[in-house]
Amino acid sequence: MTVVKVFVNYKESILNPEAEAIKQALGRLGYDDIIDLKVGKTFELTFADQLSHDKIEHEVNEICDRMLANFNMENYRYEISDSEAIQ
Structure with a gap:
């Protein structure tokens, strides 16, 4: 399995109250x-082994x-x- 951690933060020009x-x-x-302090969101997506790295990147970008x-x-x-690398 491949795990993708996605980090979403406000752009620099956006006020984050x-x-x-x-x-x-x-x-x-x-x-x-x-x-400075940033508050954002974190998502963890787990993909099946049969997907290529390029396919995963494409899907992650599309999902985001x-x-x-x-x-x-x-x-x-x-x-x-x-x-396997994540413990």
Whole structure:
């Protein structure tokens, strides 16, 4: 099996109110050295062994573009690994 972890975050130009609220709360707790904080979503997709690496990449990009990430507001990246390597 192949496992793909997809990470979706807001684009730099988009205000992330949840991240800003957390950053401000951390500042009130004395963690003033944090200059930026990002809040996003993580998805883990498991693919069958018979799919090629190219096919998996194609499907992941299509899934992200169609459902997991809002193109206007978010960026995504992903990591592909064989399940044997994940412990």
